[in-house]
Amino acid sequence: MSMQHYGYGEVHGPRAGEMSRRGFMRRMLGVGVGILSIEFLAGTLAFLWPNIREGLGGRLTVGTAASIATNYPEWTEGLAYIFQSKIFVVNVPAAKARVEGEGEVSQPVGDPGTDVSSDIPAVDRSVLALYRKCPHLGCQVPQLCDQSQWFECLCHGSKYTVLGEYRAGPAPRGMDRFVVEMEGDTYVINSGEIEDGPPVGTVTFDDRDSQLIPHCAA
Amino acid sequence: MTIEKRPNATADKTAPSQAPQVPTIERGGGPKLPGPPGVPGTERFRLLAYVKQESMVRVDKRPDETVLTWPHLLRAEFLMASLITMLLVITSFFIQAPLEEMANAGNTPHVAKAPWYFLGLQEMLSYFNATVVGVLFPPLYFIGLMAIAYIDRSPYKAARDRKLVWIFFLCLMVGGLLVTFIGSFFRGPGWNWVWPWEGLFFTL
Amino acid sequence: MSFLVRAVRESALWRSLFRQPYPTTSRTRALAVMNNVFLHLHPVRVKTHAVRYTYTFCLGGISFFLFLALTVTGVYLMFFYVPSINRAFQDIQTISNSVAFGDLIRNMHRWAAHLMVLTVFLHMIRVFYHGAYKPPREFNWAIGVLLLFSTLWLSFTGYLLPWDQIAFWAITVGTQMATYAPLASTESGFILLGGIEVGQETLIRFYVMHVIAFPLIAAILLVVHFWRIRKDGGISGPV
Ligand code: HEM
Ligand code: FES
Numbered sequence: 036m037s038m039q040h041y042g043y044g045e046v047h048g049p050r051a052g053e054m055s056r057r058g059f060m061r062r063m064l065g066v067g068v069g070i071l072s073i074e075f076l077a078g079t080l081a082f083l084w085p086n087i088r089e090g091l092g093g094r095l096t097v098g099t100a101a102s103i104a105t106n107y108p109e110w111t112e113g114l115a116y117i118f119q120s121k122i123f124v125v126n127v128p129a130a131k132a133r134v135e136g137e138g139e140v141s142q143p144v145g146d147p148g149t150d151v152s153s154d155i156p157a158v159d160r161s162v163l164a165l166y167r168k169c170p171h172l173g174c175q176v177p178q179l180c181d182q183s184q185w186f187e188c189l190c191h192g193s194k195y196t197v198l199g200e201y202r203a204g205p206a207p208r209g210m211d212r213f214v215v216e217m218e219g220d221t222y223v224i225n226s227g228e229i230e231d232g233p234p235v236g237t238v239t240f241d242d243r244d245s246q247l248i249p250h251c252a253a
Numbered sequence: 254m255t256i257e258k259r260p261n262a263t264a265d266k267t268a269p270s271q272a273p274q275v276p277t278i279e280r281g282g283g284p285k286l287p288g289p290p291g292v293p294g295t296e297r298f299r300l301l302a303y304v305k306q307e308s309m310v311r312v313d314k315r316p317d318e319t320v321l322t323w324p325h326l327l328r329a330e331f332l333m334a335s336l337i338t339m340l341l342v343i344t345s346f347f348i349q350a351p352l353e354e355m356a357n358a359g360n361t362p363h364v365a366k367a368p369w370y371f372l373g374l375q376e377m378l379s380y381f382n383a384t385v386v387g388v389l390f391p392p393l394y395f396i397g398l399m400a401i402a403y404i405d406r407s408p409y410k411a412a413r414d415r416k417l418v419w420i421f422f423l424c425l426m427v428g429g430l431l432v433t434f435i436g437s438f439f440r441g442p443g444w445n446w447v448w449p450w451e452g453l454f455f456t457l
Numbered sequence: 458m459s460f461l462v463r464a465v466r467e468s469a470l471w472r473s474l475f476r477q478p479y480p481t482t483s484r485t486r487a488l489a490v491m492n493n494v495f496l497h498l499h500p501v502r503v504k505t506h507a508v509r510y511t512y513t514f515c516l517g518g519i520s521f522f523l524f525l526a527l528t529v530t531g532v533y534l535m536f537f538y539v540p541s542i543n544r545a546f547q548d549i550q551t552i553s554n555s556v557a558f559g560d561l562i563r564n565m566h567r568w569a570a571h572l573m574v575l576t577v578f579l580h581m582i583r584v585f586y587h588g589a590y591k592p593p594r595e596f597n598w599a600i601g602v603l604l605l606f607s608t609l610w611l612s613f614t615g616y617l618l619p620w621d622q623i624a625f626w627a628i629t630v631g632t633q634m635a636t637y638a639p640l641a642s643t644e645s646g647f648i649l650l651g652g653i654e655v656g657q658e659t660l661i662r663f664y665v666m667h668v669i670a671f672p673l674i675a676a677i678l679l680v681v682h683f684w685r686i687r688k689d690g691g692i693s694g695p696v
Contacts, residue, residue: 085651085658120359121654168654171383172375173633174361174626190365190630191379191444205444207383207637229653252443319502323486326503327496333515334522341526341572345564352553355546356625358654365626367634368616370574370609374634387637399602401585402595410588410696422585456623457571 097124097164097222100146111143113197114179115165115186122213122224123165123176123186123199127158130197134184134241151215151222153230157198158239164213164224165199170232171206180251184241186210187252194250196241200233203245204252209233351456363442364454372436373429379444498683500691507692512587516580520608521679523573527611528672530566538618540664542657545620570612577608589693597685600678607675614667617660628663629655 040046049055054062095118097103103116103124110116113133115123129144147161157163165186167176174190185202186195193204201209209232214225320326367375377386409415441447441454465471466478480489487501506512537556538548552559581601584590590598617628632655636646651658686692 080648083648083651083662085647171633172365172367172378172630173654174365174629175359177361189361189363189443205379205383207387318505320505320508321483321486322490322499322501322503323480323496325508326499329508329510329515330518333518337519337522338526341565341569342561344568345561348564348568349560350564350567351623352549352619353622356542356620356622358625358656360622362622362626365630367627367631368613369571370612371631371634375630378634384637387634391634395602395606398581398605399599402590402598405590406592406595408591410591410694412586412696415588419586422582426582457567 093226095119095122095224095226096218097224099220099222100126103222104145111145112140113144115197117167117178118164118224121167122226123163123167123210124222124224125163125165125197125199127160127163127198131158131240133179134197138181138184149217149220151217153214156239157233160215162215162222163198164215166211166213166229168211169193169206170208170211171204176210177251182249182251185250187250189252192250192252194245194252195232198240200237200239200241201235208235209237353456364440364444366436366440366454366456369433369437369455369457373433376432376436376440498687500687504691504694506695512694513692514579514583516576516583520573520576520580523569523576524675524679526569527566527573530562530569531668531672533562534566535668540618540660542620542660545618545660549619549621570615574608574612577605581605587693587696593689594685594693597682597689600682600685604675604678604682607671607678611667611671611675614663614671617655617663618667620660625655628659632659 038046038050049058097116097118098106103126104111107114107116110124110126111129113126113129113131115125115130118124126144126147128147129140132140132142132144150159150161152160168174169176169188169190171188171191171193174188176186176188176195179185179197180187183194184197186197186199188194188204188206191205193206194202195206195210196202199210199212211229211232214228214230216223216225366372374386374390377390380386405415405418407415412419437455438449438453439446441452447454476492477485477488480486490496490499490501534552537552537559539545549563552563554560556562584598584601613628613631617624632646632649635649647653649659649662650656651662
């Protein structure tokens with residue numbers, strides 16, 4: 036491409052506003068390197084993405100209500116059944132009775148039922164599977180505290196109700212939970228899916244004031 | 254320490270009254286340095302003395318008072334390296350690095366603390382919304398630090414000329430130190446306040 | 458005796474190693490710095506105030522020296538340490554109890570690591586108060602911040618390796634902060650830990666980052682850092 040320049044006479048090269056072949060190549064090179072870098076980063080991320088999941092991560096069979104009750108009779112009186120040391124399997128009707136009776140359950144609940152779908156509000160469900168890893172900084176939350184009937188994390192004193200709702204302490208939300216499904220009358224936990232705990236301020240059950248009751252964790 | 258000064262040594266640029274008489278040079282020339290003694294006509298020329306300010310590398314260099322790296326700098330480095338080695342060996346000989354029982358996910362300690370340099374962050378987690386402190390703070394900290402150099406571009410270096418930045422950074426550092434100290438020595442089980450003499454909950 | 462010394466000094470081997478006699482004059486001293494690949498990180502001459510201990514307090518230099526010491530002691534430890542949750546803890550005990558000087562090496566590695574975090578921080582503060590981050594040194598300050606991050610991350614990943622209670626809970630607590638990220642809460646913890654909780658996958662990830670990935674990154678950053686000091690006109694100041 037040539038044109039007349041007022042000073043230089045005939046000149047070769049792209050007209051103003053057009054791109055030279057070399058300029059085009061250079062730009063494409065830049066784009067190519069950019070795309071490659073992004074691919075490299077994304078590939079690295081995908082490569083490092085963990086997919087071998089042992090223990091937590093798969094479908095875990097907990098058992099029937101009857102088998103849990105045989106294993107751990109206190110379950111029918113509202114204490115959480117500790118499954119594979121990582122999960123609280125909460126018998127919701129029994130746990131509510133326990134809180135209302137301040138630790139005493141006159142009518143143990145042997146079979147809470149099969150309402151486990153996550154479409155039902157947590158208070159009305161039969162069974163909840165709470166993840167024992169404290170959403171604050173990850174300590175393992177111990178069994179219900181006798182004085183308060185709350186789950187109280189000893190590390191930094193976060194407190195949760197039997198339904199895993201946040202009540203006090205530095206945690207950012209309630210206890211995380213797993214989806215529970217029924218296979219016949221057997222409870223199965225889908226531990227590959229963790230649901231975030233209910234946000235701070237969620238109160239569906241047990242609205243006692245943290246200041247007014249005794250605690251295990253200060 | 255005897256420091257040999259180079260013959261045309263001059264004072265620093267922050268004292269304009271003593272500013273150097275920059276020797277005038279002709280094209281292709283340079284300030285002359287004495288050659289080997291007694292060999293006339295062998296003066297050497299200092300290389301790379303002048304860099305145009307528009308060039309890629311910005312250099313705020315004028316003729317400085319300098320000393321030879323060998324031995325002056327190397328001696329200092331060697332001395333420091335020896336001292337630190339000694340300090341390290343002696344410390345390691347007498348003070349045992351901590352080791353508790355084997356890790357056990359089922360046995361939660363009464364107070365779980367991050368390594369000491371994160372304890373300030375952990376302490377702040379107990380004051381503010383977790384998302385803000387836990388997520389926004391760390392990246393902001395590093396990006397903010399980097400940004401300092403691109404925001405404060407005034408040429409002044411002496412403390413009296415930059416009181417504001419000086420105090421700002423001081424507050425930042427003292428604040429960081431404070432929360433780290435509180436998190437390290439004043440927090441016990443349940444992240445409750447504990448005086449150090451009531452018990453230390455701190456491992457290195 | 459002196460005959461032997463001379464024989465060695467004049468041997469082809471010696472002279473191929475050291476291309477000049479021991480430097481005693483300004484000229485040979487300058488050459489010694491220029492001709493040696495390690496020494497030539499330095500300029501031949503430095504500003505007079507730069508060699509004063511009270512200008513830099515040697516903090517950058519000490520940090521670098523600690524980095525070297527950590528590399529050496531770390532390589533020693535690697536001979537006896539296997540990053541498996543079934544072995545790691547015992548390996549540390551073995552190092553402490555049955556390896557000759559093992560305990561000393563382990564302690565040195567640990568104390569040097571803590572000290573390095575401290576000196577890097579102090580170095581940053583010293584640089585700040587000298588205004589040494591100002592043009593033309595802004596970029597080197599940014600590199601420095603990356604070095605600070607690398608130092609912290611090296612220390613943090615190393616903290617897990619003994620696989621004792623301190624390590625396990627410190628890392629559990631430390632990494633959980635990452636999972637507060639909005640939108641990516643589970644994912645960010647997931648990629649860091651290699652799973653939902655601190656476990657074998659976490660240990661091997663942290664090990665790889667600690668012994669190879671971040672030492673390399675830090676070394677590259679250090680090269681740039683030192684190069685930039687010279688290209689920015691040597692050490693700053695005097696204030
Ligand atoms: C692994 C960590 C680091 C090492 C080994 C290191 C090493 C060094 C060394 C040896 C020097 C020469 C002067 C001196 O000793 O003070 C230096 C200068 C410098 N460093 Fe670092 N450094 C590190 C981290 C940092 C950090 C965290 C910053 C700032 C955020 C930083 C910013 C600078 C700057 C701006 C200079 C030039 C200072 C001047 O000209 O006075 N460095 N560094
Ligand atoms: S980890 Fe449970 S309160 Fe902090």
